[in-house]
Amino acid sequence: QKEVEQDPGPLSVPEGAIVSLNCTYSNSAFQYFMWYRQYSRKGPELLMYTYSSGNKEDGRFTAQVDKSSKYISLFIRDSQPSDSATYLCAIPGNGNKLVFGAGTILRVKS
Amino acid sequence: DVKVTQSSRYLVKRTGEKVFLECVQDMDHENMFWYRQDPGLGLRLIYFSYDVKMKEKGDIPEGYSVSREKKERFSLILESASTNQTSMYLCASSAHLRGGYYGYTFGSGTRLTVV
Numbered sequence: 001q002k003e004v005e006q007d008p009g010p011l012s013v014p015e016g017a018i019v020s021l022n023c024t025y026s027n028s029a030f031q032y033f034m035w036y037r038q039y040s041r042k043g044p045e046l047l048m049y050t051y052s053s054g055n056k057e058d059g060r061f062t063a064q065v066d067k068s069s070k071y072i073s074l075f076i077r078d079s080q081p082s083d084s085a086t087y088l089c090a091i092p093g094n095g096n097k098l099v100f101g102a103g104t105i106l107r108v109k110s
Numbered sequence: 111d112v113k114v115t116q117s118s119r120y121l122v123k124r125t126g127e128k129v130f131l132e133c134v135q136d137m138d139h140e141n142m143f144w145y146r147q148d149p150g151l152g153l154r155l156i157y158f159s160y161d162v163k164m165k166e167k168g169d170i171p172e173g174y175s176v177s178r179e180k181k182e183r184f185s186l187i188l189e190s191a192s193t194n195q196t197s198m199y200l201c202a203s204s205a206h207l208r209g210g211y212y213g214y215t216f217g218s219g220t221r222l223t224v225v
Contacts, residue, residue, distance in 0.1 A: 008150065034213055043114075043200050043216030044153075088153070090214075096141050096160070096204055098214055102152035 006101030133201030
């Protein structure tokens with residue numbers, strides 16, 4: 001079983017839709033959870049991170065962690081064409097290394 | 111701004127050539143990483159380094175080596191390039207986040223094509 005599982009998509013939504021991106025993980029010891037956004041032909045950039053369970057909101061973005069289900073989510077409200085990118089979840093593993101999901105390709109159509 | 115700079119955005123090399131990919135970070139980070147990214151396979155760790163002259167194998171080190179002679183510079187070397195090494199290569203350094211954990215800062219990537 002992979003440490004982090006993520007549906008690669010692609011996910012295509014109309015402008016203004018609410019987007020839900022999800023990952024599951026296997027190790028219940030994980031405490032920090034991150035989301036990276038990667039635009040085409042660019043490196044990933046850190047979008048948000050959360051600690052333990054609960055929600056964290058930043059503008060149109062909300063990161064949610066459900067430790068009982070080992071499930072993390074990123075919600076995007078009022079999605080825009082500029083949100084079109086690949087979104088990767090990431091979790092700190094052993095030895096200062098991040099474990100990444102495969103990334104979900106999101107396309108927001110205008 | 112934290113910067114991780116990869117020397118080339120696009121490279122085309124011939125099979126059998128020795129290829130050097132350079133990465134420089136300006137934040138005095140101890141940890142640096144090399145990944146390759148392929149469609150459907152996500153990010154795969156090739157090598158990483160915790161300090162100058164230190165290196166550790168990642169998940170797919172075969173066919174690659176690295177060099178870290180200075181703290182700010184981490185080089186990836188393809189000893190004899192092959193077509194299956196055609197990929198996007200990403201360098202990263204790790205930054206501490208609040209609470210003692212860390213995130214990565216990535217470079218813009220080098221798209222390498224081996225013909």
